[in-house]
Amino acid sequence: MATRELPKTYSPADFEDRLYANWCEKGYFTPEYDAEKPSFSIVIPPPNVTGQLHMGHALDETLQDILVRYRRMQGYNTLWIPGTDHAGIATQIKVEENLRKEQGLTRHDVGREKFLEMVWDWKKKYGSRIISQLKKLGVSCDWTREHFTMDEGLSAAVRRVFVSLYDKGLIYRGLRITNWCPHCNTALSDTEVEYRDEAGNFWHIRYPVKGEPGKYVIVATTRPETLLGDTAVAVNPDDDRYKDLVGKTLILPLVGREIPVVADEAVLSDFGTGCVKITPAHDPNDFETGQRHGLENVFVIDGTGKICFPGKYFGMDRYEARKVMVEDLEKEGLLVKIEPCTHAVAHCYRCGTVIEPLASKQWFVAMKTLAEPAIKAVKDGDIRYVPDRFSKIYLNWMENIRDWCISRQLWWGHRIPAYYCDDCSEITVSESDVTVCPKCGSRKIRQEEDVLDTWFSSALWPFSTLGWPKDTDDIRRYYPTSTLVTGYDIITFWVSKMIFMGLEFMDEKPFTDVFIHGLVRDAQGRKMSKSLGNGIDPLDVISQYGADALRYTLASGNAPGNDMRFSTEKVEAARNFANKLWNASRFVLMNLTGEEDGDDLPPEKDLEAEDKWILTELNRLIKSVTDNLDKYEVGVALAEIYDFTWDILCDWYIELIKPRLFDRESKSAEVARKVIVRVLSDTLKLLHPYMPFITEEIYLSLPHDSESIMIANYPSYDPKMNYPADAATMERIITVIRAIRNRRAEMNVPPSKKAKLYLVTPYADDFQKAGAFLSKLASASEYEIVDNHESDGCVRIVTDAATVFIPLGELVDLEKEKTRTEAELARVSGEIERIGKKLANEGFVSKAPAAVVDAEREKLAKYEATRAGLIEALAKLNK
């Protein structure tokens, strides 16, 4: 087959885009379904439609692409569904900010319909950006099946699910305290809130007791502005200090409202003053206390964070009001003291604004019944977390789950399909639009203004992208999906929701394995963030070092689930590896004649020992890489490919066969060419899932059978391709070469100074043909196997397989030789003693696996052979 020359320097920018375009054009990413074959499917965690690719995406997509390319080469029906998420809050905020900046308008100024048009325009403008960025990474997603969470089909799925859950009584509307973001102007779910410890104060405030002048109750609060909404003060029923107060009436400071003192178990006597002001409308605990005691909800802070309680403070920002009210309390002598404290403050995960707990009417998913099968699936091992420890995080969350607030006071998203009748107040929930009230026939119907939490639609992603609620081939072929790949930070947001939605609507888990990875941090271990400005743009890395180097960096040097630090040093190391592979391939190509075939091997009888050795090593590598990839040990598998490529293939095998190759016309050269083409070809295939571009570029240059490496067959372990005897021979030769190099370096003998070698060895057959190796790799001018040799004027190098004599005349320092030999003898004797003890231990010999015991015996034999050589050497030196 024809071969093609590779350019002299590895320059990924010259071919990555071209190869990717070709793969797309050929349709390799779209599976051709074959019912005989197993399926492997993945849905991408959809990035925000208007987002930009960051390192977290790059890691996530790289891991998925490794799995997908691996399975595709193994012949699975492999489907990777890509797509994007509408990201309600994030996207709406961006468009609103843009609107404010460019036109000085708010969304309310332009109105819902117009605003939504603007968001869709924004989506059209930026929605393709993240997709094209993904493509730069080389991901092999099936772009013909790309989805968006607000596509028609996915929206239909959302409506179907909402209506179904509502009909089952699992979705309800109710007045609850919700996390309200005054900046985003919407409710948030519990998972969308981040707590941070902040310095604050406890304000101790006196509440006068009605009708008992001079008598007060002192409450401590971190949020004095909520005082306006207090409708009671609570104490613990068992608190003797306040027993006689219960049932009495207090006068609310600054307001003058009369509020009762109630007894409630939830109050801790030993915290604060033991008296708690109850603000049911603005605190989750107070809300519940309020319900228990039938207290009124007095709303004093509105959705923008301003005081909405009539009077002096009306219209003030909550923090301004706090300041003024504290001053006023002080003036009235009602402020007892200000005690500094740190407390956890809730912030919006999108904009960072301090959350205002607010009682409001929201839609909820009742979680208890949905959570049960979702817990069982993981407990039973039906769904498996990799690494397993993340199942604990999941279960802990699932088992303590609270109802999920799914309504958002946004415009961008799936509008809740609930309709209110203005005449009879009936609420109708329906998949199709409602224009007439089914109860009273009125046409005064309004659809719910709120939209659904973004995670509501992404929870359906594993089946909505396969066509559900329609009955499709894709669902039958690819559901449940095989593996979900995502970061641990998103387990509660997304993974858990997909699990219960999948079980509820498909009667089947959405995926079998959840492969969890960690965060990509900067070189100092800090989280990459926009505000810190320490983020590294994956696209910059790609343009400088190539996508393959980036992918290598992200896939290596890190165990599953652990965070990793990203540094350009690592990318450079990866690029150097690519460069090494590139140049090794160039060397191979320079030697080919056009007769070779990357998938074939010469007849076994023609193979030399080194050929059999590398084939044995290759075979071992194939098995190990396959085993590790099956276990999601992508980093371990990659390290093994790296070691094989650099050490075994480049540093040893290529060097070993150079003498053969340079005699181009020989039969031996022909065999070497055939072997190395096969070994290189298989190595490229093993590496392809990690580094798709360079492997394809080289593969296409080599003689190859498949029109692309990405659809070539993945190498598989071949039990016949094991030659332990030849492998042992080569190990002996390599050990001797290393020992000679070592000694020469120690003695500062330059490689240019060649010297004759005399070998005394019981493995004469092994070393008979090693002359070429020794002259090339151990600076031998001549070489002779002898029965014994006079050591005068020689250095003597002892290994377990041979003793080598090098006549280096005046360079030999007898004293140094003696010292060195004695040291080595001591070391070897120590090892012999250690192993001897081990083997003399009855417990070890009887209980350890036979293979382990045998290995120890073998080691002992080698050490003993070495010791014999050293003792002889010492005897000569002492003569």
Place this chain on the structure above:
RNA sequence: GGAGGCAUAGCUCAGUCGGUUAGAGCACUUGCUUCACAUGCAAGGGGUCACAGGUUCGAGUCCUGUUGUCUCCACCA
């Protein structure tokens, strides 16, 4: 308050079922214009595997405790 991770070479990290003399990359030292590659080749130095116990024939690996560190969940005004 509850749960979990991490602690191994100067740095960043691997170390799979408990079984080689504990490894890699980077950094460091020495030598090398060896005809694929200086983004390279060869050789080398560098470890109390946080600490203390325990289990075992055998522990970096399993168990208990301690210390340090990071994270998640919950949250009491």
